[in-house]
Amino acid sequence: MAAACLPPGMAHTERYQGSGATLAVCRDGSPAAGWHQRGIDGDTVAVCTTEQPDLLGRYRRYGEEMVNHLHGAFALAVWDGARGKLLLARDRTGEHTVYWRLAGGRLSFASQLWALLAEHQCTPELDPVALHHYLTYRYVPAPWSIVAGVGKLAPGTLLVWTGERATTRTYWRLDVRRREPAPSIGQAAEELRQRLTEVTRTRLAAAGPPQVLLSGGLGSSLVAAAVAQVSTAPVRTCTIGFTDPRLDQRQPARDVARYLGAEHAEHTVAGIDPAVLADLARCFDEPFSDPAAIPAYLVARHAGIRLADGFCGAGGAVVYGGYPHHLLLGWLNRWPQRATGLPVLHRIGAALVGQSTSGTPLRRMGRLLEVAGCPPRRRYARIVGQCSESQKAALYTDDLCEELAGMDSSRLADEAYAASTARGDLARMIDADTRGYLPGETLTRLRATGVGHGLRLNCPLLDHQLLDRAAGLPAGWKVPYRRRSLARQLAAGWLPVRTDWSAAPSARRPPIAAWLRHELRDLAWDLLTDRTCAGRGLFRPAAVRKLLAEHQAGIDHSGEIFALVQLELWLRAGPRELAPRPPTNDHELAAMAP
Structure with a gap:
């Protein structure tokens, strides 16, 4: 509202x-x-x-x-x-x-x-x-x-x-200065847990049992533990799961709920109803196409029936370094560096990505080689980006290509990463994430899907004092899989014993590539090939049809297709039709930029 x-x-x-x-x-x-x-x-x-x-x-x-x-x-x-x-x-x-x-x-x-x-x-x-x-x-x-x-x-x-x-x-801005003298890792974890408890207490609603949306990861589990410590009412937890065991995270959520004595509820997704995408588009003020919005939408719909207020673990990865790209980029930057990158390696990786399915070992290998082949200063932007400039140019009409000539979206992430004053690659990534990925993707997704179902979400891990305290801790503590990691220390004593609390959360996203070949195939073809879409003058109909056909033939274009589908659904869902216009001029950009 x-x-x-x-x-x-x-x-x-x-x-x-x-x-x-x-x-x-x-x-x-x-x-x-x-x-x-x-x-x-x-x-x-x-x-x-x-x-x-x-x-x-x-x-x-x-x-x-x-x-x-x-x-x-x-x-x-x-x-x-x-x-x-x-x-x-x-x-x-x-x-x-x-x-x-x-x-x-x-x-x-x-x-x-x-x-x-x-x-x-x-x-x-x-x-x-x-x-x-x-x-x-x-x-x-x-x-x-x-x-x-x-x-x-x-x-x-x-x-x-x-x-x-x-x-x-x-x-x-996030305070990335190193804390001097640095506390021990145990002391730092205890300080962060105390601050999380304080923030959770102030955000806890006065009436009604608190509810936590559990993802199976460390962030939401820590928040659930904090809520259990300060609440006098029984804690309720809710999670979403998939019938595909490669994507399912219900068991870790069950373990946490059982450990905390919470009343736990689950919602299982066996497939996808095409109507969900139209409902999803209506939740957002602007187009949004991260597939992670689908489970967020479904769990918000399920939880919203029970309670109007809830807690989530958004921001946890900023505290303890848990985004998958933190691990990937930190590892790649330890390789021998070439300022110009390795173009051959980049092309090989891009080819493997195009020929593989999301979540498979071949896709992960292709993604690794693709990013490794980029110049070091461009790697962060390639990791957090979806469509490359060449992929977009292949879709645009001639007029739109001409209007956007010289516009490189990856510069936004490049500049955020380069502008950070943090010491070390991981600290710079976390700093850049707080300006782009965290508010633009994570918080937009949770806010929109929650509000769309009358669910107000609290994110106690985003307390700025907690974030500042964590940002100044040694980067080596935030590397996943290490035995002495901040993630393991935060979990100790609060959560059930697990060997992988320090691991970067698996990118378990909905099988959007498979859905676009089966359950969502007709929706995508009907939306993107009709006169309404073609009449907008944004994308070349022949290029869109080629994209759809190649995806059906086995070349994974799910990222581009899903972005186009959600854009078109959003344009049709709004109460006011949007007309195309030329790019924003320099004067307008100057007035809008911070």
Whole structure:
């Protein structure tokens, strides 16, 4: 739920009927959906998406620096009528979102995109630069949004508007400085567990038994253990599973639930109903095509029936270094390096990836060789990216290719990795993840699928003080599979004994390649080859048909196809049709960039 607001005064009320909710915010103090009306003092109004005590008092004491005194997830707006100044802010890790638009001397904002678009009567236009980035990362990274002229605040970013111009600045970044003197690994683990317990206690709802979404991994298991320690009510846990044993993680979740004495529920997926993808697309403000959204959607639907609040383990991999690409890149960077990379090795790896199925040893080998062949400075971007520039160019129409000439989406990840001041490859990856992959993929997926089912998720591992403490610990403690790893130490005493707590979580994602050849085949062909899709002028129909045919013949194009399917479903699900437009110009980008 969201609110579309227009300063000055925030007296303007826009009601947007969507997703079964009427969204509004009023200066007279009437209730608003999504935004909690927290205070009015003369010409000063403050609203926030979460409960934050004494917003106006903090603004009077600290001004713009009030954001450094807030905790947890929030999207914040303060209108100072006396100074003619509007303040917008997004929380440090990007749990909540702020969209904004400056047009005709007016700035409007909302916590959901469609609420913002409902305020404007003109037909919104699709931003091809944002589309270009979406196909690479499977989400639209900030500060872009899929709608031209609409910006999205990056995590830890503050926007100030004075009626003439809007300026943004970053108020928080992960503190990657080494802790001196460094504690022992046991002491560090105990400090982190204590902080997690404190944060969980403050986020625990006053009424109702707490519920935790268990993935079978360490992050959600630690959160479940913390909830069990501080809750006086029985803990409920919920997980999703697949009938394919290679993908199933129900047994580790059962073990944790049994160890903690939790009431456990499971939902098993034997196949995929094509209708799920359309429902999934409607959950998101912007196109999103990470297949991990499917189990997230299903477990949120299952859990949302039982409870409106829940906990999850998002952010755990940032604490103890558990993303699969942390292990892969850290290992590759110990090989002999060539600044230009090894193009032959890259081509061999790319060929193996194209001819293999996701999750198989051949695919993993191909992925390893493909990334190993990249220049070292480009490896991080290749790991977190989906479609390469050449793959996208093969799909685009001639006009779109011309408009996007010279635009390289991988530079976003390259620059984030290069800009990190952390020492060591793993620390740099974690720092870059907090600016891109974590808020753009992980949190977007969990937030959208949860909200789509009335489930509000708490992510205590994303507490910024906890993240800062963990970021300053030695990188060697965060390498998976090591006997003395931070992951093993965090689990000790809190969770059942397992030999693989320190292992990077397996990339157990839905078998989307197989589904696109069977259950989702007709949906993909019908969506991507009809006149509506072709008429958008974005992709060449012949190239799309070739992609579909090659996938059916055994060449894995599931990443590109799923991205196109979810884009088309999202475009058809929205309450307003988006028209194509030229790329965002330099002036607009300068206004939107932090």
